Amino acid sequence: xxxxxxxxxxxxxxxxxxxxxxxxxxxxxxxxxxxxxxxxxxxxxxxxxxxxxxxxxxxxxxxxxxxxxxxxxxxxxxxxxxxxxxxxxxxxxxxxxxxxxxxxxxxxxxxxxx
Amino acid sequence: xxxxxxxxxxxxxxxxxxxxxxxxxxxxxxxxxxxxxxxxxxxxxxxxxxxxxxxxxxxxxxxxxxxxxxxxxxxxxxxxxxxxxxxxxxxxxxxxxxxxxxxxxxxxxxxxx
Numbered sequence: 387x388x389x390x391x392x393x394x395x396x397x398x399x400x401x402x403x404x405x406x407x408x409x410x411x412x413x414x415x416x417x418x419x420x421x422x423x424x425x426x427x428x429x430x431x432x433x434x435x436x437x438x439x440x441x442x443x444x445x446x447x448x449x450x451x452x453x454x455x456x457x458x459x460x461x462x463x464x465x466x467x468x469x470x471x472x473x474x475x476x477x478x479x480x481x482x483x484x485x486x487x488x489x490x491x492x493x494x495x496x497x498x499x500x
Numbered sequence: 501x502x503x504x505x506x507x508x509x510x511x512x513x514x515x516x517x518x519x520x521x522x523x524x525x526x527x528x529x530x531x532x533x534x535x536x537x538x539x540x541x542x543x544x545x546x547x548x549x550x551x552x553x554x555x556x557x558x559x560x561x562x563x564x565x566x567x568x569x570x571x572x573x574x575x576x577x578x579x580x581x582x583x584x585x586x587x588x589x590x591x592x593x594x595x596x597x598x599x600x601x602x603x604x605x606x607x608x609x610x611x612x613x
Contacts, residue, residue, distance in 0.1 A: 390543075417599045426509065428590060428605040429544075436599065444600070476543055480599060486532040486551040489601060491543035 388412050390492035392477050398498045399467040407462040407495050409477030417480040418460040419489070422446065422473040429476065435460055467499045502527045502593045506604035514612050519563075519578040521607045523591030526572065532594040533574040534601070535565055539587045547589070550574060561585070586611045 393408045411418065419434035431444030435454040449471060451463040460479075464471060474496050478489040507522040525531055532551050536544040548559025555567040561584075565576045574591060591604040 419599075419601075421603075426605055428603040430603075431600060434600065478544075486549065486594065488534070488546040488549065489544075491536075491545070493543050 390477055390479055390490050392475075392492035392495050394495060395493065396496050398500065399464075400500055401467060401469060403467050404463070404465050405467065407464075407475055407477075407497070409460045409462065409492060410458050411460075411477075411479040411490070412458065413479060413481070413490065414457060415479035415490070416457065416482040417489075418454070419444070419478050419480075420450070420452065420460070420462045421476045421478065422471075423476060423494075424473050432462065432475075464497075467497075469499045471497065472499045473497060502531065502595050502602045504591050504593050504602055504604035506591050506607050508607055509605065510608045510610065512610040512612060513581045515583055516580050519576070519581045519585065519609065521576040521589050521591075521609065523565075523574045523576065523604060524572050525574060525591070525593045527593055527595055529595050533565075533567060534592040534594070535559065535563070535574075535576050536590045536592060536603075537587050538590065538606075544590065547576070581609075581611045583611050583613065585609060 390411045416437045420432040421429040433452040435441045477492040480489045503526045505524045534549045535547040538544045548557045550567045558564045563578045588606045588608045592601045
């Protein structure tokens with residue numbers, strides 16, 4: 387079991403460039419989510435998905451798109467990167483049918499936008 | 501709407517001293533409460549959680565937390581700090597129905613020799 391994997395680990399973008407942060411899990415978890423972590427702000431929910439084909443917005447969705455075509459994958463797209471999107475991004479997944487079970491986090495992607 | 505307040509963005513203790521990290525929550529329904537730990541340059545991992553039942557919850561690495569409904573608190577404690585406890589700690593709340601976790605801003609724990 388690889389758990390939750392994220393690629394890349396580090397990325398530098400120029401303002402206006404686009405990119406996709408990849409997230410995959412091999413635990414057959416239905417629920418997946420994306421957070422961003424900024425100093426002194428904790429983790430803030432960007433988007434989440436309760437299953438393939440179903441996504442919804444979290445607390446800070448602007449500037450980000452997601453899709454969920456399979457149970458395993460939940461990519462996060464930045465369409466036109468801005469310096470305000472410099473952050474550490476974490477993907478997480480959670481087992482089905484259990485809202486109070488733990489979320490499993492990936493190792494994170496550190497993104498810098500110049 | 502649910503929210504979490506962690507009192508103290510940075511707590512410093514001596515090795516062997518009591519660790520107390522404070523968390524207060526707001527929730528419109530009975531909450532599920534969690535403490536996660538993040539070691540440097542890593543993702544988060546679960547320390548412990550409260551769902552229902554016993555209000556004193558024991559977690560990994562000797563940590564425990566007590567759910568106090570009247571005080572809307574879920575403070576994290578450990579009787580004796582170890583150098584390896586140095587990390588950032590996050591309290592989180594879920595109202596359960598929608599899987600969404602709301603995190604506090606985190607408390608950085610420093611352990612001095």
